[in-house]
Amino acid sequence: MNIGIYIYDDAxxxxxxxxxxxxxxxxRLAKNEWNIFLVAQxxxxxxxxGGFxxxxxxxFADHPPIDLLLVVGGVHNNELTKAPVIDWIKRTAQLAPVVASVCTGAFLLAKAELLNGKNVTTHWxxxxxxxxxxxxxxxISNKRWVKHDKFTTSAGISAGIDMSLHLVAEHISPELAKLTAKQMQYTWHKNI
Incomplete structure (x- = not known):
């Protein structure tokens, strides 16, 4: 599985x-063949x-095919005005079997008209x-993440970790997700 994470200035x-x-x-724990990478314009x-x-x-020009597209949040206003960015997100998301966003990354998916009629969330x-x-x-408010068809959107910042653990559970196994959280010494906040 190729997991592409879209990043941009002020993400x-x-x-x-x-x-x-x-x-x-x-x-690493499952010794699987996932290829995880960051993609920028x-x-x-x-x-x-913070200048990180x-x-x-x-x-955009040289990434491998993406099976799981993750669009992150941040100061996204400039990204919303960039036609090449929105076009790339739309094309890539249409081909990817799984699409997710963290925080205000949902705005970018929405601008690409991918979330119309869907249940979604973002930072409170x-x-x-x-x-x-x-x-x-x-x-939807008051949820760490919301899944609708192939789209999963999460609330703000740390909720992206919870959503990612959910994606591991959904696409590999709940046991691997629990082991991953334990390895990270992270308390997994599940949707209830």
Missing amino acids: EVLDFSGPFEVFSTAQ HNQPVNAR SVNPHYS EDINDLAAMFPLLNV
């Missing part, structure tokens, strides 16, 4: 590093929140804005 660090850690830990360093500089593994602070900007979405 929230834990939004991409938390899921990356979950998937890479699960890969261009093949150059990305300055995430990170090098993407691939750009952005729930009202998501619902107002994209009235065709059914925005």
Whole structure:
């Protein structure tokens, strides 16, 4: 499975590093063939929140096929205005069997018209804005993550870790997800 995590300037660090850690830990424990990588629009360093500089593994032009696309949140307003970004997200998500977002990454999926008519969530602070900007979405609050068809959206920041553990449980096994959380010394917050 190729797991591509989309990052951009002012992306929230834990939004991409938390899921990356979950998937890479699960890969190591299961000794599976997952390929986890970061994708940016261009093949150059990305300055995430707080000036955290990170090098993407691939750009839009050279990444391998993506089986699980994860779109992260952060200061996303600039990304919403970039037609090449929204077009890439739309094309990639249409081909990927699994699509997820962390926090305000849901805005980017919504802008690409991928979430219309679906149950979704985002960071508690952005729930009202998501619902107002994209009235065709059914925005749910008070959930760590929401799954609808092949789309899974999570609430803010650390909720991306919980959602990623859920994806491990769903696509491999609940036992591997529990073992991954234990290995990370993380208390998995499940949806109830």
